[in-house]
Amino acid sequence: MELRSKQHLEAMTKQIEIIETAAEEVKRVSGGIPAIDRNADAILAFAHILESAVPSQPSEPSLPCG
Amino acid sequence: MGIARCWNVITETMPREQLERLQLNAFRKRVEWAIDNSPFYQKVYRQAGIEPDDIQTMDDVRRVPLVSKEELRVAQQAEPYLYGEMLGVPVTELTAYHQTAGTTGKPLYVTDTYASWQSMVEAFCYNIYAMGLRNTDRVFVAFPYNVFIAFWVGHYAAEKIGCEVIPGGTMSTRARISKMQEVRATALMCTPTYGLRMIEVAQEMGIDPAKDLQIRKIICAGEPMPEATRLKLEQLWGANVYDHIGTAEVGPWGYMCDQKKGLHMLESMFLVELLDVETMSRLIQPGEVGVIVITTLFPRSFPTIRYNLKDLAQLSARECPCGRTFRLLDSIRGRTDNLTKIKGVLFTPLSIEEVIRDNFSQIAEFETIVTKVGTQDNLLVKIELDPSVSPQDFLDIRRRLVEALKFRTNLTFSVEAVPSQTLPRYEFKSARFKDLRKER
Numbered sequence: 045m046e047l048r049s050k051q052h053l054e055a056m057t058k059q060i061e062i063i064e065t066a067a068e069e070v071k072r073v074s075g076g077i078p079a080i081d082r083n084a085d086a087i088l089a090f091a092h093i094l095e096s097a098v099p100s101q102p103s104e105p106s107l108p109c110g
Numbered sequence: 111m112g113i114a115r116c117w118n119v120i121t122e123t124m125p126r127e128q129l130e131r132l133q134l135n136a137f138r139k140r141v142e143w144a145i146d147n148s149p150f151y152q153k154v155y156r157q158a159g160i161e162p163d164d165i166q167t168m169d170d171v172r173r174v175p176l177v178s179k180e181e182l183r184v185a186q187q188a189e190p191y192l193y194g195e196m197l198g199v200p201v202t203e204l205t206a207y208h209q210t211a212g213t214t215g216k217p218l219y220v221t222d223t224y225a226s227w228q229s230m231v232e233a234f235c236y237n238i239y240a241m242g243l244r245n246t247d248r249v250f251v252a253f254p255y256n257v258f259i260a261f262w263v264g265h266y267a268a269e270k271i272g273c274e275v276i277p278g279g280t281m282s283t284r285a286r287i288s289k290m291q292e293v294r295a296t297a298l299m300c301t302p303t304y305g306l307r308m309i310e311v312a313q314e315m316g317i318d319p320a321k322d323l324q325i326r327k328i329i330c331a332g333e334p335m336p337e338a339t340r341l342k343l344e345q346l347w348g349a350n351v352y353d354h355i356g357t358a359e360v361g362p363w364g365y366m367c368d369q370k371k372g373l374h375m376l377e378s379m380f381l382v383e384l385l386d387v388e389t390m391s392r393l394i395q396p397g398e399v400g401v402i403v404i405t406t407l408f409p410r411s412f413p414t415i416r417y418n419l420k421d422l423a424q425l426s427a428r429e430c431p432c433g434r435t436f437r438l439l440d441s442i443r444g445r446t447d448n449l450t451k452i453k454g455v456l457f458t459p460l461s462i463e464e465v466i467r468d469n470f471s472q473i474a475e476f477e478t479i480v481t482k483v484g485t486q487d488n489l490l491v492k493i494e495l496d497p498s499v500s501p502q503d504f505l506d507i508r509r510r511l512v513e514a515l516k517f518r519t520n521l522t523f524s525v526e527a528v529p530s531q532t533l534p535r536y537e538f539k540s541a542r543f544k545d546l547r548k549e550r
Contacts, residue, residue: 078116078117078118078271079117079118079120079121079235082235082272083232086270
């Protein structure tokens with residue numbers, strides 16, 4: 045349960061944001077080099093998956109369908 | 111050079127001195143990593159007394175032993191199954207399985223981790239970006255998607271570049287042509303042999319690929335492509351046709367740029383040495399033909415360090431106008447394995463394809479058979495002619511073909527015409543040369 049504590053989730057979320065910011069920054073300074081931009085895009089694609097894998101706020105319990 | 115023409119302008123236009131430093135450092139790291147992780151290389155290097163710190167210059171690289179496919183096959187017989195002592199990572203890290211085609215014996219099993227597969231894909235991105243593929247392209251991959259690596263890596267590289275990729279696996283040739291037409295594919299990946307086969311089938315379907323399809327770039331791989339074959343494909347498809355070179359063991363290590371004047375070696379990811387055929391130690395000079403020895407410089411579960419490809423290539427004396435600093439190969443000259451002596455003359459089957467594709471557009475397909483009668487080697491070329499060729503024209507073609515083959519190879523061939531569509535057609539690698547002397 046320790047792993048799922050609010051602090052733990054927030055720490056992971058922060059690190060994921062750092063990855064995203066760094067990838068965006070690499071793209072910004074690359075000057076349009078495709079190898080840099082597309083690999084940064086790949087990092088961003090995985091970072092977005094990480095984002096959804098580690099929701100920063102504990103989700104509300106879902107309601108039963110119907 | 112314009113940044114728009116390079117996948118990675120940083121590495122592709124790097125000054126040679128800097129590039130060689132990068133290669134030397136990466137080479138030393140690979141050796142160090144292999145000693146620490148691969149029992150096969152541990153044994154080989156221990157026996158040769160090689161330590162990573164011994165490698166300080168490019169000349170030191172030449173002291174590191176060569177390895178061959180045969181040695182890797184033996185190493186694969188040990189544990190852990192399937193990859194044996196070659197493997198440099200725990201089996202739990204493996205995510206990809208491929209194998210060599212087995213044209214020179216039992217196939218070699220090749221494997222990748224998720225990370226090393228991404229490096230393979232990156233290497234192919236250099237290839238296809240230089241050939242002009244962009245995110246505006248819809249790429250049709252005419253490949254069976256099986257255990258052979260071939261266009262698997264091409265598929266993922268095209269995807270990474272941003273192309274839309276149409277997987278043409280398990281389809282008949284007719285279905286593939288119809289699909290290319292339906293989706294208006296703009297680029298195609300196939301073997302050169304299959305590129306020619308698709309033309310035949312398209313014509314049977316009443317389709318002229320140059321007019322009725324929108325394929326404008328073709329990326330070929332899988333077998334050597336003589337320049338005459340490339341030009342024939344360009345003419346019949348109405349497309350730019352590019353060659354690429356790679357193998358399952360080392361990865362996609364060479365590519366044609368938009369200048370189409372030879373193959374650039376991808377020297378930021380591979381160390382390519384061209385060695386003198388006789389000594390296998392001297393580096394050849396530009397203009398000479400040598401044996402290709404390759405080291406994959408990026409981390410791979412299946413390390414290949416100074417791997418003797420046994421392919422022959424001619425090192426170019428030219429610099430490419432494209433501006434890349436990666437050296438050029440003028441041509442691939444076939445495999446040393448395929449070099450065979452006929453009537454005492456050293457012969458490579460590729461020379462027959464070069465002669466036929468270069469001079470005889472009326473020949474649709476061909477096959478060469480060597481037999482032994484008594485002590486005499488006999489060479490026969492079976493040809494399928496275009497149906498429009500008259501018997502008189504055949505006599506003229508036969509005479510000119512015998513002369514051209516004699517001029518090129520210094521050997522005398524018999525030529526026999528066979529009915530249309532009777533010779534084998536190939537979807538992947540061709541096998542147009544049959545040496546029946548070995549079966550005795």
